[in-house]
Amino acid sequence: MASENYNELAAFVMVARERSFTRAAAKLAVSQSALSQTVRGLEERLGLRLLTRTTRSVAPTEAGRRLYDTLAPRFEEIEQELASLSLLRDKPSGTVRINAGEHPAISILQPALCRLLPDNPDIRVEIIVDYGLTDIVAEGYDAGVRMGNQVAKDMIAVRIGPDLRMAIVGAPDYFARHAVPRTPQDLTAHNCIGIRLPTYGGIPPWSLDKDGHEIKVRTEGQLVFNNISLRLHSALDGLGLAYLPEDLVLEHVAAGRLVRVMEDWCEPFPGYHLYYPSRRHTSSAFALLVDTLRYRG
Template sequence: MRRQDFGELNAFMAVAEENSFTRAAAKLGTSQSTLSQTIRRLEARLGLRLLTRTTRSVAPTEAGERLLETLRPAFEGIDSKLAALTQLREKPAGTVRINATEQVAESVLWPALKRLLPDYPDLEVEITAESGLTDIVAGRYDAGVRLGELIDKDMIAVRIGPQLRMAAVASPSYFARKPPPRTPHDLAQHDCINLRLSTRGGLYAWEFEKDGRELRVRVEGALAFNGGRMMVTAALDGFGIAYVTDDFADHAIADGRLIRVLEDWSPPFAGYHLYYPSRRQLSPAFALVVDALRYRD
């Protein structure tokens, strides 16, 4: 195989995984026109159409899917070998890519990383903030961060934060208009701020538990968001009751801007965990980041 072939194949992988020439060009640090020419050259050399292009999207053809299945493990093996070479350096070096929500990136990842990075000038960390559940293997991330109960069993999970609890909260002005609910069933009489689950497409059914009794409540209201921040903002502005993990609302509860209700119906559960494939060979750089993020009571 010619050396230039590796560049063409890498370009194809980027477009196929991003489903976009624009995003792939930005990822590779090249122009969209240059990337398009590279793909056309690869297709011409193979005599196959690898990508289906429309005005709105780009997707692999059947031949493209087969090629992608061959390339992914091959390139992952190359990446692993290159990462292993950093062991020869005096200090760990390389890039670590993590997928997490924006809230976790700011409240958990950054506090640990800002202490770590000054001592390791050759270490690079790339964080992608997304609210939905992402396939970190397909996305070629080193790790992801989600709540412990949402992580697949075939992943290695490392606890990076304390236990969390759900918090039903609303502003004092809202409760001046309506009496606070005493049980989850009372939520039927309230304006509730819904959470749209971006991965699953539906609205989150609020989960409660007390004395071993579990309840899932479908609530109603005029507002729905796909993240906790806007839910809390709407609650602060008096538009109803939001149900979020307490790390979104603890400061506003502490200073009285939000009032917490149904607290006895929200027991603690596993907090944020860093997770990665069990078959992954840890590079020195990745192992360093994992240790820096590990939660210590």
């Protein structure tokens, strides 16, 4: 088979995997029109329609699905073997794609990259912040970050951070207008800043622990966000109480910009782990990143 035919097959696999010519073209670093022409050429060569195209979506036909199921694992094996060859290089190299929540991306991954990347110019890292419990294998990630108790048993898990604690905080201006809560039940009378997570399908309750006793409190308030920064800044602005990772608020508490309450209801819990498939062939870049992230506390 001519080399251009392999290029056509690789292009088809990427489009079928991404279900989008736009995303596939971006990953292949080609124009969308060129990619569409390449796949159309494959279809004409085979005499079969492989993809059903609409203005909003792309999906494999029955023939396309059969071809994808045959080709995708083989292209993955080739990619993994090529990545493993980089171990033979003197300098670690390669691209690592990681799926993580916003907090571990900020508090753990970013500091690690500051230590790793300056001395390793051939390593490229792509971090996608995502609150969903994404299937990293299906979505083509090399690894993901989750709490230790959320990692599937068939994955390799590497601890990358210490135990965590949450903190309930509000601005002094807020407490000048509202009584300080002392029990979980008191929170129901407060303007609490919520977070909407796709994995919960809504706004999750605040999970509080004291002496091994857990209580989930359904809080309400005027504000709901899907990220940490806006919740923190809203608390600093006196707009309500926020329930945030402790490490993000300690500086503000020490400076008097925030007041911490109900600390006795926020017990430590297992921290973040990097996880990845046990069958994965690690590149030199991935192996070095894992070693940099490994928690040694």
